[in-house]
Amino acid sequence: MKQVALLFLFLLPLLATAKVAAQGPVLSPHRSDGSTSLPRRLVEGSKGSEPFPLHRHTLPNGLRVWCQPRPDSESVAALLVTRAGSRYEDLSNNGVSHYVEHMLFTGTERWTEEEIKEIIRRRGGDWNGWTSEERTTYFAHVSAQDFDIALDWLAEVVFRATFPVDKVDKEREVIFQERWGRYGWLINTLDALGFGYELDRDVRRALFPGSTLGLRVVGEDASLESLDRAGLLDYYQRHYTPDNAVLIVVGNVTPGQVTERAEVYLGNLERNGRPSPPGTPPLPAEGPHEVVVRGPMLTNQVQLRVGARTVGRTHADRWALEVLAEILGEDLREEIRYRRGWCMACGPTTSFSMTRVTLSSPPPRIGATKRPS
Numbered sequence: 001m002k003q004v005a006l007l008f009l010f011l012l013p014l015l016a017t018a019k020v021a022a023q024g025p026v027l028s029p030h031r032s033d034g035s036t037s038l039p040r041r042l043v044e045g046s047k048g049s050e051p052f053p054l055h056r057h058t059l060p061n062g063l064r065v066w067c068q069p070r071p072d073s074e075s076v077a078a079l080l081v082t083r084a085g086s087r088y089e090d091l092s093n094n095g096v097s098h099y100v101e102h103m104l105f106t107g108t109e110r111w112t113e114e115e116i117k118e119i120i121r122r123r124g125g126d127w128n129g130w131t132s133e134e135r136t137t138y139f140a141h142v143s144a145q146d147f148d149i150a151l152d153w154l155a156e157v158v159f160r161a162t163f164p165v166d167k168v169d170k171e172r173e174v175i176f177q178e179r180w181g182r183y184g185w186l187i188n189t190l191d192a193l194g195f196g197y198e199l200d201r202d203v204r205r206a207l208f209p210g211s212t213l214g215l216r217v218v219g220e221d222a223s224l225e226s227l228d229r230a231g232l233l234d235y236y237q238r239h240y241t242p243d244n245a246v247l248i249v250v251g252n253v254t255p256g257q258v259t260e261r262a263e264v265y266l267g268n269l270e271r272n273g274r275p276s277p278p279g280t281p282p283l284p285a286e287g288p289h290e291v292v293v294r295g296p297m298l299t300n301q302v303q304l305r306v307g308a309r310t311v312g313r314t315h316a317d318r319w320a321l322e323v324l325a326e327i328l329g330e331d332l333r334e335e336i337r338y339r340r341g342w343c344m345a346c347g348p349t350t351s352f353s354m355t356r357v358t359l360s361s362p363p364p365r366i367g368a369t370k371r372p373s
Helices: 002-011 040-044 096-103 113-121 144-159 165-178 184-192 199-207 221-226 229-239 255-266 318-339 363-370
Strands: 016-021 055-058 064-069 075-082 126-131 136-143 245-251 289-293 302-309 346-351 354-361
Touching: 055 255, 064 255, 075 144, 096 126, 096 136, 096 165, 096 229, 113 126, 113 144, 136 144, 144 245, 144 255, 165 221, 165 229, 184 221, 199 289, 199 302, 245 255, 318 346
Parallel strands: 016 302, 064 245
Antiparallel strands: 016 289, 055 064, 075 136, 075 245, 126 136, 302 354, 346 354
16 A cells, blocks of 8 residues: 555656736736737738638527538537536535546447447547536547437437446446546645645635635545435436537538537427526635645656636636737747747636646746746
8 A cells, every 4th residue: 555655656747836816917919119919810800701600509498509610521520518517516526527427428218338339439430528627528520421420429428318327336436546546535635735736726726715616527535435326317417408508510511400400319308497607706815826736746847827817708808818818828939938948838728717827847947937027
């Protein structure tokens, strides 16, 4: 046991530091000399129609359908996305969203676990699912001529799962192996001693105190052990409804074709109402806040993140922040990556109502990078 724990400690990734601010300066696309750092394509604007327009439609049962035709493609990617993730959980059922995702591939009203895996694969396609903090996604990528098969498969797997009794404990064990076994106690002890390694989570905890955004997607030992089939089904029935999901289709299809086939395979599902959205977390104490995790590492790199809490995805300023992040990213890559050669990659991202810049570099250069230029 001790040898396993030591090996686990040795393999923990990346010493990391992050500095996050509750409030920060307003980013501007204009330099002090009056010039602009906006990419030319944003300054000049688009002179023609969109090359890949996004078409949106909503079925009578509330399922949103988004389609982006790619007529030159020979394939189609279809995704069903639900509002289900660790942000919709609590300490008692943490990990249930990811657990449900696993269970959906174990059996449906029409197919066994083996059949689910083979229907797309034997057509030369690809399929998978994944869970994040705010959504769970299922996808099938097939030849354009197999579009109906993909929609039928998604509708059956996502909305007609049966949660076979003999698969519940099996998938629980799979999830524990996915998270490196029952070592939650060790990870939490390292966190308490200042030797954690989950920089993303600790940044979210600093910016959104007391929020479920600080929960692990994969769950904790105690919550995973306590979840049973009844709890999984209850969560599934509340979150997996057509009016809480969106179908996204990209490839060699037409908007009319997508709408018509979506009606066939998904239009008969009954709306059941969306679950209540998680509340807006309270503001943190006035910043800036410095978050440091010092997990053992195998390289001499340090990861630096500088960011600020901003607005949610439904706020009117969201897209302005996306543009500003793109502007900032171009400037940073030009200066830090190409001119100084201090890192392989760096750039900003916007998610969970925060904007942050990330880069990895040796410790001496991290110090120089943090100084304003």
